Amino acid sequence: MEVASTETANLNTAVDDGRAEEGGRRPQHLDRLSFSPVQLPHLADYLPNLQTITNPLENSQFYHPSDEFYLSSSDVILRQTVLDLSGNFHSPSTSPHLSYPRAGPRKLIFFDPSHVRAAIVTCGGLCPGMNTVIRELVVGLWELYGVREIYGVKAGYRGFYSGEPVRLNPKLVHNWHKMGGTVLETSRGGFDLDKIVNGIQDRGFNQVYIIGGDGTMRGAVTIFNEICHRKLNVAVAGIPKTVDNDIGIIDKSFGFQTAVEMAQQPINAAHVEAESAVNGIGLVKLMGRSTGHIALHATLSSRDVDCCLIPENEFYLEGKGGLFEFLDARLKENGHAVLVVAEGAGQDMIPRTDAQKEERDESGNPVFLDVGGWLKSELKKWWARDHPDELFTVKYIDPTYMIRAVPANATDNLYCTLLAHSAIHGVMAGYTGFVCGPINGNYAYIPVKEVALAKNEVNTRDHKWAWVRSVTNQPDFGRS
Ligand SMILES: Nc1ncnc2c1ncn2[C@@H]1O[C@H](COP(=O)(O)OP(=O)(O)OP(=O)(O)O)[C@@H](O)[C@H]1O
């Protein structure tokens, strides 16, 4: 059984680059560098009598596995690859380093493919690449391992207890990667733990692949815990999805790169509209419920953006250092300006009723007011007040759903394929309660409970945000 040890292993030689200190001695602080393998849940943790079989890839005409082909518990991915060897132990990079099992095929597997009943579900908002992940799960299970019973659970978590799952096969999903959205349909809310796990049990599913964002992963943790509690022979794998890129630990979620690419078109249009008007402002709202990654990356890629507003960096309109003062100067200088605003930015400034303050979607996420519409109206009021005799135009573009409802681009399609195959190999090896994803470019298995807790926010103290400010020259709104 391949369960990583919880013991901290001292792997001192791993950091010795051969440039010995004076007298050939290693600096003492390097001896304190250590690696802490994270224990990944495994079905054998609570089902000790499970039988293993040899991976069918052994007989695949395409793979011809050599000894190095299979991974074992000693193959790990470090959470941090940037180290501080100076001996400054205040730096987080010199605390014991977490390592996760590396994703990939194992020689011994814990499922007989002829007994597998796999379920695939998509939850939460749309994201480019959802259909690719479904397709690759189906094709991967079928072609790599010879699984024949694969089901799509319809319309999110509620599909486990309402409606019939659909049987999937490679022929059926052949073209799905070319389509936006999710053919299986998705939804928010409907999370009823008992009904979901009963549904899994009643339908005889023993592998559950859950495609979703942070909320979905929190749900997956409780499903996994309940499955362990009931001691079911059911493996649960999460595949991180969200266009907002707000999931922590992994490098990025799938679909994010497509979204950034798609955002270029509305930004270009906003630029053209603004440039072609007298005192023209092009305003583009992009998705980003609580994180501004799409806005930030789209801004850095475009270079036509004059100001990027994100939830992590509060802003204000009036007075010294405010948005209006900045735009006034930019319009005098260039005659036009382009603003990109993430949907979650500036929400505290938008007047709302008590009822609106309490409003939540079916999953419990706060419902936002339209920051773009509000900003447009504030900009118009400001100009009419301060420059009543001068022409002024604001063109507001809201491409939010157009950006996420498209098929994945080539890079994201490949990424989705690697995620799906990683998930399959992990589940077949008996791992459960995990999420697969790249950490510093290497694919790892991470306990889903860690992923559910981790959040990926824009760090407004790091070089990327500094670069946005240097590209746009926008105000820092009192942060420095
Ligand atoms: N804490 C939680 N416990 C159990 N289930 C949850 C929890 N949070 C959310 N869920 C369920 O997970 C599903 C998806 O959640 P949500 O709508 O927040 O989307 P998401 O997975 O975060 O994806 P995205 O942010 O990309 O839209 C819903 O069915 C919701 O009920």
Ligand SMILES: O=P(O)(O)OC[C@H]1O[C@](O)(CO)[C@@H](O)[C@@H]1O
């Ligand atoms: O309108 P919907 O489908 O509930 O989703 C909107 C939300 O979904 C996301 O795309 C992902 O969470 C957010 O950026 C956005 O706030």
Ligand SMILES: [Mg+2]
């Ligand atoms: Mg979410």
